[in-house]
Amino acid sequence: MRFQTLPQWLKWQESLHFTDVDPGLERVGLVWQQLGGTSKLPFTVITIAGTNGKGSSVAMLESILRTAGYRTGTYTSPHLLQYNERICINGQPCDDQTICQSFERIDKARVDTSLTYFEFATLAAADIFGRNNIDIAILEVGMGGRLDAVNLFDTDIALITPIALDHTAWLGTTREAIGFEKAGIIREDKPVVCSENQPPQSLVAHATSLQSPMYLAGGEFNIDIDQHQWHWSNNHTQLQNLPLPALAGAYQLQNASAVLQVISLLNDQDYDIAEEAIKKGLTTVQLAGRFQQIHGDITTILDVTHNQQGAENLAKLLVEIPCKGETFAVLSMLKDKDVVAVASILKPVIDTWYVSGLEGSRGMTSDVLAAQLSNIIDESKIKPFPTVIEAYQQAINSAQKGDRVLVFGSFHTVEAVLNARI
Template sequence: MRFNTLAEWLAWQETLHPKSIDLGLSRVKEVYGRLGNSGKPPFTITVGGTNGKGSCVAMLDAILRSEGYRVGTYTSPHLLRYNERICIDGQPSSDDRICGAFERIERVREEITLSFFEFGTLAALDIFDAADLDVQVLEVGLGGRLDAVNIIDADVALIASIDLDHQDWLGDTRTAIGLEKAGIFRSGRPAVVGDIDVPAAVVQYAEEHDVPLSYLGRDFRYEMLSGSWDWLGRNAELTDLPFPALKGDHQLINASAVLETLHRVESRLPVSPAAIREALRNVTLAGRFQYIPGSIPVLLDVAHNPQAVRVLADHLRRQFSGKTIHAVFAVMRDKDISGIINNIKDLVEHWYLAPLKMPRAATADQLLAVFDSLGVSAVRSGFPDAAAAFDAARRSAESDHLLLVFGSFFLVSEYLAHMN
């Protein structure tokens, strides 16, 4: 074996390809073919979208496992351990299993270079192929059309939402981004969009490629009641459902799209109302509106684009009205930083900029320039590491305040590691 530990494999993979992101399917498809797997992957649900992908994968996984299916999920990025990316029946894959997959990939790739994400995607598919799964749920890393997971033909595709993010790669309009995400659609196979404002070009794309498309507001909807909610499809409905255990009113949008997705494939993958109810009550997902009670309560969220931060701000207004909020923040420099800050600046009293030791992260000077342009002055920076920023925010906060840690996945990951 080339390396003995998972950490060694991952460190090497980061140096293997000259680009951290290299969209395209030819290289990864060639290596996948060389792996010589069974040739017929498990029933596949591919999940894309700007925001909401992780929540949709979590709910699909919970519902299907509640029904008794054996389910594999591939997600990214992880929060604490790389192993979280490749789960079977809710359990992260072991180091040995992942290293074994990496070794099989390395034996067959020969002259072909693979990015870090492509290596991981191939490892997940290799592990799932050998695991006798009923279903695999694959989360798109970036876009859809040229993302590595798209080498697998989805039996049903779900786009959770469409908004502006990764514009350097996907385009700078919702239409362009929507079309990139629609690349996970397959002719004759159902697709669902959990967005009420679907670009017309996406609907046209589905029609031209014979994709049976349904989307929120036209083909399905939800109604919120006092202590429950109803899901209403074109020829089916589920009433008096428990609210998802994942916090935030927006989770009803995600849950509705998930139920529509399962409804569209019910002849091949039936699930009972009882399984749906149990799963909604018990589903979990770290880092999304994750509330940690204590003398100074903490809210964690990986919102890192303007749409996600608007949802976060709405949640703060509803659940933490009147609270003094101390926000620890970090984000990648290729994000719409001005849009992010502008959507939440009126709710935050004190800001703490946490440095992330990675090339893509926005520096303190870059962030300070944006804060200054928006007239926000209560910003502290210059911390040696993220842990120091967390500690400074906690020391400044009082018992009736809220500590908000949001932005990059890597920041939330650092907080969870720091807390542990």
């Protein structure tokens, strides 16, 4: 074996390929063929693409399916605390040995073909799932869809969550361009579920060209909200008095509604997912870093929001769940994110901004972040710090009982604070 530990493998993978992001299926597809794999995996595949809500949708779908007695595999990215979170079986992260053994198989098969960190992970997930007799895999696209490594595998049902501007350097600068990239996960004659009522026309056109049945929110399936419960229906199923998802935010009903349409399609394909499993799955779902609250005299809120659409959802939640005192933000972001778009939305609900830099080539420095914020926020309310932890500690020290500290802007921002609190 090339390496004996998971950290050794991961450090090597970080520099194996000449660039972190290199969209395309040729290299990863060649290695998968050399591993003996094909595009059709030996279990049901649900592929999830979109800008916001992918992680929540994966979590709710997996929770319901596992509650119904199915053996699940989930592949998500990025991770928060441990790499192992990316590849889970029945809700449990795979252990280091399992992942290392898969890496060794991939390394031998690739010969001299270069792979990115993400491509290694994607192949490992498919390899591990195939060796663990799962019933169904839920695969989260990393970025876009058409050229993402996850799209190497044919999906049985595509789920596309709300689409907004993000990763514009790779996916395009309009919603239509991004929608076309997301639509790449759709397969001929296979159903596609959209969390939105009006997805980009480019997505609709692509699905139509493939004769893939489309199920749109507010069209083929609908919800009715009634305070602390909700009702869901499509053309042949009605689910009454459903509990609200355990994930915070009214917008989670949009994600949950599309998930239930996927469940309905699975039941049409001879799955047996009962209403009680749906209800229990919704109430027991867990997902770190999505308005995750750590209560105390000063509440800490952790949220991985990093784009305009996510900021809109976060702002609504902060209003829906007010605090007695002030709200302090701890913010750090990657260079390719639209700082002004995000901050403009959250400006009315945040009192003071503690900004910090992120390490790595993609991280934005605190000085650059503060300068961008100063275009729309009074400089007296902006306090820059070199690291996330320094910014968080100062925010906590400045806060009083009844205040809250919101940590957001990137998975890396939330990861740093979670690690510091363990």
